[in-house]
Amino acid sequence: xxxxxxxxxxxxxxxxxxxEGITKIEGYTTFVKGALKGEKAKIKMxxxxxxxxxxxxxEVLEASENxxxxxxxVFGRCGGCNLQHMSYESQLKLKENVVQSTxxxxxxxxxxxxxxxxxxxxxxxxxxxxxxVSDEKIGFYxxxxxxxxxxxxxxxxxxxxxxxxxxxxxxLQKNKVSTYSEKTGKGCVRHIIxxxxxxxxxxxxxxxVTNEExxxxxxxIVKDILELYPNITTIVQNINTRRDNVILGEKCIxxxxxGYIEDRLGDYxxxxxxxxxxxxxxIQTEVMYYIAKDYAGLTGTENVYDLYCGxxxxxxxxxxxxxxxxxxxxxxxxxxxxxxxxxMNEKRNIEFICGKAEEVIPKKYAEGDKADxxxxxxxxxxxxxxxxxxxxxxxxxKIVYIxxxxxxxxxxxxxxxxxxxEIEKIQPLDLFPQTHHIETIVSLRMK
Ligand SMILES: C[S@@+](CC[C@H](N)C(=O)[O-])C[C@H]1O[C@@H](n2cnc3c(N)ncnc32)[C@H](O)[C@@H]1O
Numbered sequence: 001x002x003x004x005x006x007x008x009x010x011x012x013x014x015x016x017x018x019x020e021g022i023t024k025i026e027g028y029t030t031f032v033k034g035a036l037k038g039e040k041a042k043i044k045m046x047x048x049x050x051x052x053x054x055x056x057x058x059e060v061l062e063a064s065e066n067x068x069x070x071x072x073x074v075f076g077r078c079g080g081c082n083l084q085h086m087s088y089e090s091q092l093k094l095k096e097n098v099v100q101s102t103x104x105x106x107x108x109x110x111x112x113x114x115x116x117x118x119x120x121x122x123x124x125x126x127x128x129x130x131x132x133v134s135d136e137k138i139g140f141y142x143x144x145x146x147x148x149x150x151x152x153x154x155x156x157x158x159x160x161x162x163x164x165x166x167x168x169x170x171x172l173q174k175n176k177v178s179t180y181s182e183k184t185g186k187g188c189v190r191h192i193i194x195x196x197x198x199x200x201x202x203x204x205x206x207x208x209v210t211n212e213e214x215x216x217x218x219x220x221i222v223k224d225i226l227e228l229y230p231n232i233t234t235i236v237q238n239i240n241t242r243r244d245n246v247i248l249g250e251k252c253i254x255x256x257x258x259g260y261i262e263d264r265l266g267d268y269x270x271x272x273x274x275x276x277x278x279x280x281x282x283i284q285t286e287v288m289y290y291i292a293k294d295y296a297g298l299t300g301t302e303n304v305y306d307l308y309c310g311x312x313x314x315x316x317x318x319x320x321x322x323x324x325x326x327x328x329x330x331x332x333x334x335x336x337x338x339x340x341x342x343x344m345n346e347k348r349n350i351e352f353i354c355g356k357a358e359e360v361i362p363k364k365y366a367e368g369d370k371a372d373x374x375x376x377x378x379x380x381x382x383x384x385x386x387x388x389x390x391x392x393x394x395x396x397x398k399i400v401y402i403x404x405x406x407x408x409x410x411x412x413x414x415x416x417x418x419x420x421x422e423i424e425k426i427q428p429l430d431l432f433p434q435t436h437h438i439e440t441i442v443s444l445r446m447k
Contacts, residue, residue, distance in 0.1 A: 002028055002053065004045050009061065012039045017098050017406075018436040019083045019091075021057075030055050034076060034085060036064040066090035071123075074151050079143035081156060081434035092118045092430060095438045099406050099428045106410035107417060114427045117287060122433030125281045127263075129154070129161045129194045130247065131169070133179045138169040138192065146182060156434050160202060161194040164229060168192050168206055171224045175217040185243050188212060193247075195272065197263035198282050203233040205261045207274045209240050209248060215255075222256050233261050236274050248275055260337070265289065268316050268345045276334040277310040284431045288402065288441060289317045291427055292375060295400045295443035298322050302372040305396075307357040307387070312338030312350065314375050319347035326371070327352040328360045358384035365390050373398045382408025385415075392419040399444040404431070406438055413442065422447050 002025055012021035012035045021035030023043070029052040035041045040062035043055040060067070070076070070084035083091045096116045103111045119125060131138045132148060139150040154162055172179075172189055180187040191209035196202055206225065208215065215221070215237055222235055234257030240249030252259065252274055260273045265286050272278045279285040292314065298304070298321035306315040309327035311334050319325050319342070327350060329335050335354040342350040353360055357376075374396045376383055382405065391399065392415075399421060403409035417423060424443040431439040 002026070002045060002048055004048050006045045007042060007058065008045070008055070009040065009042050012037055012041060012064075015094055015097075017102070019086065019094060023055075028053065032057050033082075035060070036067055036086065036090075038064040039067070072151070072155050074140075074149050077142055078140045078149045078151060079145075080140050080154070082143070082436055084155075084434050088118065088122050088433065091122075091433065092116045095430065095436075096428055098438060099426065099440055102406040102410045103413065103426070106414045111423055111426055114425065116428040116430055117284070118430045119281075119284060119433055122430070123155050124158055125283060125433060126157045127161065127196050127198055127282055128278070128280050129157045129165045129192075131165050131192050133169060133172075133189045133192055134187075135181055136173070136179050138166065158196050158198065161196040161204070164204060164206060164232070165192045165194045167228055168194075168208070168225060171221055171228075172208070174224070175221050177216050177221070180211050185211075188215065190240060191247050193274070195261060195274075195278070197233075197261045197272070199264040200262055200269070202231075203261040203263070204229065204231070205234050205236065205272070205274065206232060207236045207238050207248075207252075208255075209238045211239075211241060213239050213251075213253075218255060226256070233257050234259055238274055250275075265313060266317060268313075268341075270311055270313060270316070270341050271337050271344065272311060273333045273337050275331060276337050277331070279313070279431070281431045284429055284439075285313075288429050288431070288439065289314060291429070291441050292400050292402055293318050293321070295425060295441065296321075296373045296375070296398060298373060303370065305361070305371040305374045307361065307374060307376045308378045309338060309352065310334050310377075312341045312352060314377065315350045315352070316341055316345050316347055318375075319345075319350050322349065322373070325350040326364075326369075328355060328357045330354070330356055356384070358386040358390075361387055362390045365394050370394050371396045373400070375400045375402065377402040378408075380405040380408065383412050388412060388415050388419075391416070395420065395446050397446050401440075401442040401444065403440045403442070404437060406440060409440055409442065413444075416444055420446055 010023040014022040021032040034057040042059040047054040139148040178187040180190040193207040195205045235255040237253045304322040306327040315327040421444040
């Protein structure tokens with residue numbers, strides 16, 4: 001009988017999807033955060049469920065050759081990078097294996113997965129810093145909690161964007177602006193978000209998310225920020241009065257500049273507003289878009305759908321090789337950006353609609369429209385079943401599925417492969433080094 005607080009010496013025989021070590025104690029599956037496959041370790045049982053348990057790593061007795069000293073001093077406490085104790089090569093292998101095994105399990109057959117595309121320098125790649133602010137502190141949430149862990153400097157953030165966020169916090173404190181408390185729902189600043197356009201002269205956007213419209217000493221705050229960052233592009237206040245986990249509210253007030261920044265990807269320029277989604281790793285995003293475009297095999301005659309289109313990046317990338325592109329996105333501001341992006345890049349064959357893909361596309365199909373090629377790039381929860389049903393009926397010749405969650409990708413691929421599509425290629429790509437997140441591009445063809 002295995003009990004809580006019992007110590008064991010174990011061999012770690014496998015790795016879980018979030019980089020946890022897995023061991024079997026008398027056949028009982030136990031997850032050990034921080035342990036690596038191939039290691040011998042001393043562990044303490046923390047939680048004993050019916051089918052599996054969780055243990056704490058007390059000591060590594062024999063280390064794996066893939067183990068590395070994490071570069072960050074808050075590794076293990078901060079909920080951000082959970083793979084920093086693994087060599088980058090072994091992180092990539094883990095992600096490749098996760099894609100392979102998740103798809104095989106869901107589909108019931110082996111699928112050919114290409115070698116994952118990693119980064120040359122897998123640090124400081126993020127163009128967006130998003131710090132919660134609470135109880136006079138700024139930092140990241142500790143894993144699965146809402147207590148804040150302060151850090152000196154984060155190894156996956158862009159250094160300028162990271163410093164701007166911390167400096168903005170100091171300026172807010174200096175100007176006596178209160179911080180929000182999740183417990184009471186009182187206090188002003190909830191999040192500080194910065195974005196940097198790495199490919200466009202490091203344009204900078206600072207967004208202060210507040211719990212109320214009143215921002216004490218707003219003019220002085222802007223002045224102080226401009227003194228430290230005279231080249232900052234824009235400063236925006238976003239108002240979020242909700243009592244839940246959603247970070248941004250719907251209303252933005254521009255405090256300085258135009259309220260947006262512009263970045264470059266490939267040969268194109270994109271306007272990005274605070275409320276719009278923009279991929280966080282621009283280096284890998286370019287690679288990803290070119291692969292997606294290549295998978296689509298466009299010839300200039302196709303009617304193309306870009307579903308979950310954000311600010312229209314994929315639409316703009318493929319417009320020259322398509323007859324017509326139709327983009328759908330749920331966030332209104334992103335569609336406003338997308339329309340301007342099409343205009344700015346002189347793409348006249350793109351139409352954008354704001355709405356839910358699962359509502360807009362069935363309606364469009366009922367009206368007689370049909371795509372030859374469909375790009376889908378949904379959020380982590382994957383595609384809505386109503387959208388998949390319509391794609392099945394529409395029988396588009398090609399679907400290019402871009403996914404940030406192998407579990408929902410596997411679920412959706414199961415549906416599509418059982419309903420007329422076959423998988424041509426699966427390409428994992430590391431968009432999020434040091435974390436367990438995985439991006440995958442899949443090309444599907446109507447049989
Ligand atoms: C992973 S992002 C991809 C955006 C874009 N393709 C890109 O590469 O930047 C997913 C996008 O889907 C949008 N979205 C979420 N649910 C949606 C829905 N039901 N219908 C349409 N868009 C949705 C989000 O606002 C977000 O912009």
